[in-house]
Amino acid sequence: MSEKVLEVKNLIVHYETQDGVAEAVNDVSFSISAGETLGLVGETGAGKTTIALTIMGLLPKPAGCVISGEVLIDGRNITETSRNRAKQRKNDRMMRRLRGNDVSMIFQDPMSALNPVMRVGDQISEVIRLHSSASRAVATQKAMEMMELVGIPGVRFKDYPHEFSGGMKQRIVIAMALACNPRVLIADEPTTALDVTIQAQVLELMNDLKRQFNTSLLMITHDLGVVAEMCDKCAVIYAGQMVEHGTVEHIFNNAQHPYTQALFSALPSLDKDVDRLKSISGLMSDPMDLPPYCTFYERCDARCHRCMELDPPLTESEPGHFVKCVHFMKDNGAPSPKEGAAAAEASL
Amino acid sequence: MAKLYTPAMAAVAKKRARSKRKATSGQSTPSREAWKRLKRNRLAIAGMVILAALILVAVFADFLAPRGYDVQNLSERNLPPSLKHLMGTDNYGRDILSRVIYGTRVSLPIGFICVIIAFAIGGTLGAIAAFKGGRTDNIIMRIMDIFQSIPPMLMAIAIAASLGNGALNLVLAISISTMPARSRIVRAAILTVKRNDYIESARAIGASSRRQLLKYMLPNAIGPILTSFTFSVATAILTVSSLSYIGLGITAPTPEWGSMLSAGKELLRQAPHVLLFPGLMIMVTVLALNLFGDGLRDALDPRLK
Numbered sequence: 001m002s003e004k005v006l007e008v009k010n011l012i013v014h015y016e017t018q019d020g021v022a023e024a025v026n027d028v029s030f031s032i033s034a035g036e037t038l039g040l041v042g043e044t045g046a047g048k049t050t051i052a053l054t055i056m057g058l059l060p061k062p063a064g065c066v067i068s069g070e071v072l073i074d075g076r077n078i079t080e081t082s083r084n085r086a087k088q089r090k091n092d093r094m095m096r097r098l099r100g101n102d103v104s105m106i107f108q109d110p111m112s113a114l115n116p117v118m119r120v121g122d123q124i125s126e127v128i129r130l131h132s133s134a135s136r137a138v139a140t141q142k143a144m145e146m147m148e149l150v151g152i153p154g155v156r157f158k159d160y161p162h163e164f165s166g167g168m169k170q171r172i173v174i175a176m177a178l179a180c181n182p183r184v185l186i187a188d189e190p191t192t193a194l195d196v197t198i199q200a201q202v203l204e205l206m207n208d209l210k211r212q213f214n215t216s217l218l219m220i221t222h223d224l225g226v227v228a229e230m231c232d233k234c235a236v237i238y239a240g241q242m243v244e245h246g247t248v249e250h251i252f253n254n255a256q257h258p259y260t261q262a263l264f265s266a267l268p269s270l271d272k273d274v275d276r277l278k279s280i281s282g283l284m285s286d287p288m289d290l291p292p293y294c295t296f297y298e299r300c301d302a303r304c305h306r307c308m309e310l311d312p313p314l315t316e317s318e319p320g321h322f323v324k325c326v327h328f329m330k331d332n333g334a335p336s337p338k339e340g341a342a343a344a345e346a347s348l
Numbered sequence: 349m350a351k352l353y354t355p356a357m358a359a360v361a362k363k364r365a366r367s368k369r370k371a372t373s374g375q376s377t378p379s380r381e382a383w384k385r386l387k388r389n390r391l392a393i394a395g396m397v398i399l400a401a402l403i404l405v406a407v408f409a410d411f412l413a414p415r416g417y418d419v420q421n422l423s424e425r426n427l428p429p430s431l432k433h434l435m436g437t438d439n440y441g442r443d444i445l446s447r448v449i450y451g452t453r454v455s456l457p458i459g460f461i462c463v464i465i466a467f468a469i470g471g472t473l474g475a476i477a478a479f480k481g482g483r484t485d486n487i488i489m490r491i492m493d494i495f496q497s498i499p500p501m502l503m504a505i506a507i508a509a510s511l512g513n514g515a516l517n518l519v520l521a522i523s524i525s526t527m528p529a530r531s532r533i534v535r536a537a538i539l540t541v542k543r544n545d546y547i548e549s550a551r552a553i554g555a556s557s558r559r560q561l562l563k564y565m566l567p568n569a570i571g572p573i574l575t576s577f578t579f580s581v582a583t584a585i586l587t588v589s590s591l592s593y594i595g596l597g598i599t600a601p602t603p604e605w606g607s608m609l610s611a612g613k614e615l616l617r618q619a620p621h622v623l624l625f626p627g628l629m630i631m632v633t634v635l636a637l638n639l640f641g642d643g644l645r646d647a648l649d650p651r652l653k
Contacts, residue, residue: 099553100553101554112544115567116546
């Protein structure tokens with residue numbers, strides 16, 4: 001379990017647009033071991049998809065650029081770029097071999113992720129043929145097996161994407177993603193576009209296949225229920241930064257960062273009857289203009305004077321549980337967030 | 349796994365497989381859907397039939413023509429249409445029907461070849477420009493702009509005049525002068541499909557640029573390209589005739605409709621049929637191509653259903 005398949009180290013990604021620089025990902029680090037599932041949680045625009053695209057090497061060029069940091073897949077750094085053209089071409093070729101073979105991705109919307117003019121079977125076997133020297137017949141055979149594996153009869157090999165329902169298309173996308181038995185699978189909100197009954201099926205399928213192939217999974221979602229069901233570890237992303245990181249038990253039973261706590265209080269509860277759910281007031285800070293202090297300050301219930309003075313580092317609050325909050329910094333003299341919230345309420 | 353693959357699904361699959369074995373035509377492929385829509389459009393089918401007939405006429409011209417296209421008979425000059433000469437004769441006593449029939453062998457192939465060349469060169473450049481974007485796009489499209497700053501007809505006249513008469517030079521003139529417009533069409537078509545998710549997922553499975561372009565973008569962009577292809581052939585045939593009419597294209601005695609018109613214009617009062625029939629042929633051909641192109645556009649564009 002200790003073998004790290006995917007490692008992201010101090011990743012900083014910016015989008016350089018005409019209106020300015022958007023700091024999409026700011027100093028994010030995490031790692032996934034073989035067979036492990038990490039959930040990336042965060043609201044829209046927090047930088048989750050950017051992280052995924054960086055790992056795939058698919059950042060939109062020329063706007064998106066990796067400012068610093070490394071992404072290691074099986075120890076190979078894939079963010080290296082070179083001014084030397086020949087070298088860069090070699091990098092590109094390596095990256096192309098990696099994609100689909102070692103890392104693959106499941107996209108958010110299965111409706112548009114398949115080429116409408118290609119038979120689904122051909123799309124699956126294409127992945128196989130791109131990454132191995134398999135003959136057409138062997139690849140076809142393998143593709144059919146993959147289709148059966150995701151619960152679609154092999155006889156539908158010759159059908160076109162428009163003849164499938166959304167859930168079935170997502171299964172085909174999963175079959176495509178797993179066809180080459182990748183080390184890392186990135187699922188970018190794989191169930192967002194599906195209706196609830198299909199969601200459970202698809203998640204279960206992904207879990208089964210992940211176990212079967214011992215694939216590491218990076219699960220990007222804004223659905224905490226999905227995280228609880230699928231993940232071993234969980235990272236909460238806010239404004240391109242990791243604000244809390246730990247095992248699922250840490251996050252779900254002992255959420256420490258005010259943002260994570262707010263996320264949970266925004267969920268309906270089964271055992272309590274609540275009329276109104278709590279929302280997090282305000283908007284996420286503009287990535288073009290991030291404050292030099294804690295990015296969650298404006299919306300935080302537990303803010304105090306210390307919060308505006310510095311940008312707190314990610315601190316280990318208990319073994320394996322990291323929080324990026326002033327209140328958890330070692331010997332900072334600030335009250336814990338609960339006390340802070342109480343103090344804030346008292347002052348009102 | 350077994351849970352997902354229910355017996356009901358298996359039954360449906362079996363049924364499907366059986367019905368498929370019975371009739372493979374039951375399957376709906378994108379091209380088959382388009383064909384179905386095209387079949388419903390009567391005008392388009394009419395255009396297609398006329399076009400097919402013209403192509404057959406061109407292929408079997410030797411059997412269909414009552415006489416050779418250059419057989420002269422000076423005692424039968426400028427005869428009006430009769431049973432012996434269905435379309436009459438011209439000022440050299442040549443049978444106009446035969447000349448019109450042989451004319452299909454000139455106009456149709458030249459029209460198609462011009463458009464194929466224009467699309468091969470212009471389309472490739474346009475596709476590369478759209479795919480690469482940025483500086484490459486700018487450089488290619490600015491060069492095309494320079495070409496396009498001269499009206500295509502004038503450009504064709506200039507090229508044809510400087511190269512001299514002959515079918516090959518005519519093809520060159522028309523291909524080069526229409527190339528920039530074709531590159532724009534292909535570029536626009538590729539640009540509209542380029543942003544689709546399946547292109548991203550093609551990149552995500554490690555497909556090379558060439559593969560993305562040829563297997564993912566081009567087949568999805570083929571609708572507007574195919575449509576403009578048919579319209580372009582119509583325009584090219586008109587251009588061939590126009591250039592021949594002003595004496596820059598095909599020269600006598602090769603029976604080109606445009607040059608036949610040109611020869612007939614002096615006899616307009618005495619023998620209007622000399623001019624009428626080649627003119628009609630040009631009109632019918634262009635009309636057929638346009639009708640077919642219109643139908644094709646409707647059939648290939650799902651939004652116009």
